[in-house]
Amino acid sequence: MTGPAGEAPRFRDNLATLLEAVADAMTELDPGRTALVHGDRTLTWAQFDDRAARLAGSLAAAGVGHGDRVGVGLHNSPEYLEGVVAALKLRAVPVNVNYRYREAELEQVLAMVDARALVCDGTLAGAAVAVASRTPGLRAVVVVAGDGDGAPPGGATGYDEALAGPPLPRRERSADDQVIVLTGGTTGLPKGVVWDCAGLCGLVSSAYKRVDLPVPADTAGVVASALAAAGAGTEPVVLPASPLMHGTGFFAALGNLVRGGRVVTLPQRSLDCAALWTAVQEHRVAELVIVGDAFAVPLVAELDRAAAAGTPYDLSSLRRVFSSGVRWGTQTKRRLLEAGHMTLQDTIAATEGGPFGLSMSGPDPDSANTVFTLPPNARVLAPDGTDVRPGSGQEGVLASTGNLPLGYLDAPEATVAVFRTLDGVRYAVPGDSATLEADGTLTLLGRGSGVINTGGEKVFAEEVEHVLAEHPAVAEAVVVGVPDERWGSVVTALVVAEPGTAPTAQELADHVGGRLAGYKRPRAVSVVPVIERTVSGKIDRRWAAEQALRLDAPAQS
Structure with missing residues (x-):
């Protein structure tokens, strides 16, 4: 068959x-x-x-x-x-x-x-x-x-x-x-x-x-x-x-x-990091499934602690660490690759299907990256259902074919909206936006629920988060919109700093401003001890929005 x-x-x-x-x-x-x-x-x-x-x-x-x-x-x-x-x-x-x-x-x-x-x-x-x-x-x-x-x-x-x-x-x-x-x-x-x-x-x-x-x-x-x-x-x-x-x-x-x-x-x-690494060591685990930096950051910290104590974990059996749904940072990947000989697979996927994008690192620590490419089963679709032309800068939505579910339970309209047949092939299109660069890599923009409307411009929270995470002093970041009388919403960021660093709000806002359009630059940045997450490991954006509302010292406007 x-x-x-x-x-x-x-x-x-x-x-x-x-x-x-x-x-x-x-x-x-x-x-x-x-x-x-x-x-x-x-x-x-x-x-x-x-x-x-x-x-x-x-x-x-x-x-x-x-x-x-x-x-x-x-x-x-x-x-x-x-x-x-x-x-x-x-x-x-x-x-x-x-x-x-x-x-x-x-x-x-x-x-x-x-x-x-x-x-x-x-x-x-x-x-x-x-x-x-x-x-x-x-x-x-x-x-x-x-x-x-x-x-x-x-x-x-x-x-x-x-x-x-x-x-x-x-x-x-x-x-x-x-x-x-x-x-x-x-x-x-x-x-x-x-x-x-x-x-x-x-x-x-x-x-x-x-x-x-x-x-x-x-x-x-x-x-x-x-x-x-x-x-x-x-x-x-x-x-x-x-x-x-x-x-x-x-x-x-x-x-x-x-x-x-x-x-x-x-x-x-x-999550008990010591128990997890002990289990990897004792049971000769070959593949570990995590949820991005929500797991990887504390796991790497435990590896560092054990190594400093002279009792490093034996990770010689570990061949692959797999994550899906939550992106993880380059520096964390590098530190994992320095601890063992493995491949790190970062996947854009959904319960509705996938993969929509892949980012592979390892086993060389210098190969650590957060660059996503389209797998053979995926496309970036323009609003008219055609493929986005690489390097055009046009925003599209990710689509994947292959092994797909039947649809949504008791929701025929949602099923028709997300599971589309194009050129005789059925695709899942759950709504993740992206642009396709000339070299075939993806720039991820997130879903509609992560869009911040500021002064009539659309800002995709995940795009700003990705740029913030590239800063060497940032372990992870979340970006939300805060209501504003003049702009409708303003871009606001919460970041967790890498151990031993103390980035300033101005420094981080300028870092984004140097990479992205000015309207995407965070107007307020706060360094927080931890970013709370849901049970699935995804960022708790409701918590982040509540925290952002308490900020009253903007980075430079």
């Missing part, structure tokens, strides 16, 4: 069926072969498959079936992956649920997706039970209790209890079975991006491409590739440090499991 835009033949199957085949092969090769690691816990492939089947059996006994939506509201853990696979075994539809939701948010989201079951952390249990009493369609709440959480509240089932029953028998499934990935902005309900398993198989096949392996054509080929890697001792080990409830970490974990590899998750519920 040939995929979109002339792709080579590749496997298309139900992900649960595919993982069952891999689990059987790994178990036959070695019954003790590890699939999942979480702190001191390890699960073999046989245990992973059996636990997911038992959870599926428990959900089925509660009345959950084909096509029903199953929310998974968990921190990174084996139970997260078991919950997703259990739903797929049932031919139900797994849906990621933010574990930080409060009761009202949880109720809204469960109602939006019409959830029949929820597998959640103990911290979410009380809200889940309260919501269940007002949500007649919710038939089961399964709680994974953490340390100090106590027994599940009445109306909920403990995870161990759910695993005590018989496993769901294996069954025929379809590559058309679905997964919903919720993705949201800064306000309102998230959007549900609907993938079928066939599309997800194509998406996770990038796990082969990243290591220059041919993508198998069918399930038998997937199993053969996994066995070959296991036999050669080259089965991959991935540590998704970013939340599994978001696409980057989730897709990386799925791709690694499909390859017969091992997934390492951390029991700490916030």
